[in-house]
Amino acid sequence: MRLSWKLFFITTPVFVLFLTVFGTWIIQDSFWNSLEQEIERCMAENQTFQNSYELTRNSLSNEQWSQTTVQKVVESFYHKGSAGDGGARIYDADGAVMYQDNAVSFESLSDRSEETSIGQAILSRLDEVHNVGYEIAVLGQERYVVVVGRSSFGDYIETMRNISPVYARRDAMYARYQIGVLLLTVAVGGVTLVVLFFVMRNMQKLSHATRQFARGAYDARVHIKSEDEIGRLADDFNWMADAMSKQMQQLAGEVRRQEEFTAAFAHELKTPLTSIIGYADTIRQMELSKEETDMCADYIFRQGKRLQTLAYKLLELTMTGRQEITPEEIRMPDFLQEIRRTSFASLKEKRIALVTEAEEGVLYGDRDLLLSLFLNLIDNARKNSEPDTSIHITGLQEPGGYLVTVRDEGRGIPEEVLAHITDAFYMVDKSRARKEGGAGLGLALCQKIVEVHKAGWRFESKPGEGLTVSIMFWNPEKPVRRRRRSQADRRRR
Amino acid sequence: MIKILIVEDEEPIANLIRMNLVKAGYQCEIAADGEAAADAIAERPFDLILLDIMLPKLNGYEVLEYAKTVDVPVIFLTAMGETQQKVKGLKLGAEDYIAKPFEIAELLARVETVLRRYHKTERKLRLLDIEIDTDSRTVTQSGHPVDLTTKEYELLLLFLRNKNRALYRETIYENVWGGEYSGTGRTVDLHVQRLKKKLGLEEHIVAIYKVGYRLEC
Numbered sequence: 001m002r003l004s005w006k007l008f009f010i011t012t013p014v015f016v017l018f019l020t021v022f023g024t025w026i027i028q029d030s031f032w033n034s035l036e037q038e039i040e041r042c043m044a045e046n047q048t049f050q051n052s053y054e055l056t057r058n059s060l061s062n063e064q065w066s067q068t069t070v071q072k073v074v075e076s077f078y079h080k081g082s083a084g085d086g087g088a089r090i091y092d093a094d095g096a097v098m099y100q101d102n103a104v105s106f107e108s109l110s111d112r113s114e115e116t117s118i119g120q121a122i123l124s125r126l127d128e129v130h131n132v133g134y135e136i137a138v139l140g141q142e143r144y145v146v147v148v149g150r151s152s153f154g155d156y157i158e159t160m161r162n163i164s165p166v167y168a169r170r171d172a173m174y175a176r177y178q179i180g181v182l183l184l185t186v187a188v189g190g191v192t193l194v195v196l197f198f199v200m201r202n203m204q205k206l207s208h209a210t211r212q213f214a215r216g217a218y219d220a221r222v223h224i225k226s227e228d229e230i231g232r233l234a235d236d237f238n239w240m241a242d243a244m245s246k247q248m249q250q251l252a253g254e255v256r257r258q259e260e261f262t263a264a265f266a267h268e269l270k271t272p273l274t275s276i277i278g279y280a281d282t283i284r285q286m287e288l289s290k291e292e293t294d295m296c297a298d299y300i301f302r303q304g305k306r307l308q309t310l311a312y313k314l315l316e317l318t319m320t321g322r323q324e325i326t327p328e329e330i331r332m333p334d335f336l337q338e339i340r341r342t343s344f345a346s347l348k349e350k351r352i353a354l355v356t357e358a359e360e361g362v363l364y365g366d367r368d369l370l371l372s373l374f375l376n377l378i379d380n381a382r383k384n385s386e387p388d389t390s391i392h393i394t395g396l397q398e399p400g401g402y403l404v405t406v407r408d409e410g411r412g413i414p415e416e417v418l419a420h421i422t423d424a425f426y427m428v429d430k431s432r433a434r435k436e437g438g439a440g441l442g443l444a445l446c447q448k449i450v451e452v453h454k455a456g457w458r459f460e461s462k463p464g465e466g467l468t469v470s471i472m473f474w475n476p477e478k479p480v481r482r483r484r485r486s487q488a489d490r491r492r493r
Numbered sequence: 494m495i496k497i498l499i500v501e502d503e504e505p506i507a508n509l510i511r512m513n514l515v516k517a518g519y520q521c522e523i524a525a526d527g528e529a530a531a532d533a534i535a536e537r538p539f540d541l542i543l544l545d546i547m548l549p550k551l552n553g554y555e556v557l558e559y560a561k562t563v564d565v566p567v568i569f570l571t572a573m574g575e576t577q578q579k580v581k582g583l584k585l586g587a588e589d590y591i592a593k594p595f596e597i598a599e600l601l602a603r604v605e606t607v608l609r610r611y612h613k614t615e616r617k618l619r620l621l622d623i624e625i626d627t628d629s630r631t632v633t634q635s636g637h638p639v640d641l642t643t644k645e646y647e648l649l650l651l652f653l654r655n656k657n658r659a660l661y662r663e664t665i666y667e668n669v670w671g672g673e674y675s676g677t678g679r680t681v682d683l684h685v686q687r688l689k690k691k692l693g694l695e696e697h698i699v700a701i702y703k704v705g706y707r708l709e710c
Contacts, residue, residue: 267572271593276594277510284514285659299508
């Protein structure tokens with residue numbers, strides 16, 4: 001069962017029940033008050049009647065009493081009201097009626113149990129202390145209050161009054177109240193349903209969106225303009241969906257990059273393998289001349305070397321950034337001397353000069369990684385340069401950091417491919433790169449190193465004008481811990 | 494003489510293919526990029542093109558369009574071994590597909606199969622007094638028909654295509670039977686023995702110790 005129906009079927013009956021009980025209580029209470037008042041009035045009436053009767057009879061001398069009748073005595077002080085809703089009767093202890101005026105026969109009135117006559121029932125309850133009693137009698141549709149009092153003469157004075165209006169009022173009130181309750185129930189039920197419908201419609205929207213999202217429609221969002229809990233839930237859902245979509249896009253991008261990398265890697269792996277397997281296969285299957293065998297062996301050797309470079313570079317690329325680096329202070333320009341020493345041999349071979357010019361300053365980073373970074377950049381510059389040119393490294397102290405620039409005088413890189421040169425396996429000129437023994441991973445590795453140092457870098461180049469790589473090393477926000485251990489070592493020595 | 498165009502930007506691989514195709518008796522030309530290949534196709538007639546997909550300037554699929562205009566069969570030759578790319582190449586009209594890295598025997602077999610399909614090769618192959626009709630797949634020796642099983646026939650063709658070339662047992666198995674060679678079965682040896690006996694080739698098909706067999710003539 002839907003929640004809205006559940007709520008409807010719970011609230012409405014509770015509401016109706018409460019209204020009925022409470023209403024009945026009020027009406028009944030008011031009815032009892034009216035009835036009590038009516039009875040009080042009847043009792044007072046009986047008392048007045050009795051007093052008048054006794055007073056009149058006492059004022060008469062015995063002589064006068066014998067000459068008159070009770071009828072006349074009563075008529076002297078009592079006039080039967082114009083309305084036919086009441087009456088009086090006087091009878092003696094033996095039950096002989098001495099006066100009677102009412103239209104309704106007292107004998108026909110019976111109490112609710114209908115066992116004895118009303119008069120008898122009341123009389124049986126009278127005692128020394130209580131000389132007056134009452135009973136409510138029913139005659140047809142009418143209801144009467146019958147009061148019987150014992151006069152000091154031993155007569156019984158019985159008065160009655162029609163109290164049907166009190167009952168009629170109560171019944172009318174009930175009837176009106178029932179209509180009221182019915183209308184109220186319909187109205188409240190209707191309002192409840194409408195409210196629930198709106199609330200549940202929002203819930204359904206939410207549920208619909210959730211199901212869509214689960215089925216893969218990741219752009220599914222809920223549009224609920226509401227400040228209530230459901231509105232907030234919808235906002236939360238949208239927020240979650242946004243976050244998940246974003247994550248999924250990131251993952252998809254990651255997967256795509258991974259696929260591209262894998263495809264490029266497979267190509268780079270299979271190409272040298274094809275040569276190695278093919279030439280080896282040729283040698284083992286055919287009778288070849290000495291020259292041919294040498295040529296095959298040379299190819300196998302070179303392509304094997306190429307695989308080796310690929311494997312090492314790839315390993316380096318994978319390992320870089322795996323562990324947290326502990327930055328240390330690296331003094332410039334001293335560090336450039338280290339770079340110069342390490343790259344000297346390969347540059348000399350191609351007669352390329354390394355021109356360094358650096359201001360005093362400090363780089364914060366991992367010494368080995370930074371050495372690898374600059375050697376790779378120099379290597380890259382060397383491969384792009386003709387013999388008898390120079391590679392320039394300049395260092396500038398900048399506010400907030402230190403800027404290092406590596407510039408070559410090589411053939412440069414077209415602007416449209418600048419964005420791709422850090423992609424793994426990307427080579428601007430594949431055949432040249434092959435000849436120089438490149439695997440297309442150097443700048444990808446540099447990118448990783450720059451990233452783990454949280455440094456920024458930029459490439460500028462025009463074909464024929466060489467490539468300029470600028471790297472900005474930012475000073476750390478927290479002061480770098482001095483190399484305590486090395487100092488301790490020194491002390492120990 | 495059959496002319497084959499090798500379109501491959503990796504010089505060692507291009508050279509490898511040329512060396513082996515030349516030894517197998519074909520005439521070869523190398524194009525190192527897509528544009529050079531397109532020019533060559535437009536200028537000179539070829540019987541077959543071996544085409545790499547990842548090429549500078551024009552890629553293999555684009556070169557294939559040029560090849561189709563002059564109705565030259567094309568075998569794709571690429572490191573991208575993914576099924577989708579194979580399907581794409583074949584859909585575009587390539588005759589066959591060779592995934593790198595490949596073995597020389599496989600390369601030669603596929604080249605010959607495609608050439609035969611295009612009736613570029615001799616329909617009748619000859620070896621001493623044996624004549625093989627590749628259309629009807631019948632073998633006759635000195636005019637008398639010789640009854641060979643399918644595998645024996647395939648084996649004979651493999652030897653003929655690789656004259657004077659040492660054929661490893663695994664190469665024979667993979668080319669004739671297909672699938673991975675386990676290295677233990679005697680299937681290859683049994684079939685070679687039977688073939689030698691049926692055609693009297695005992696002196697020409699030479700067993701090479703620990704390797705396999707070679708057809709010498």
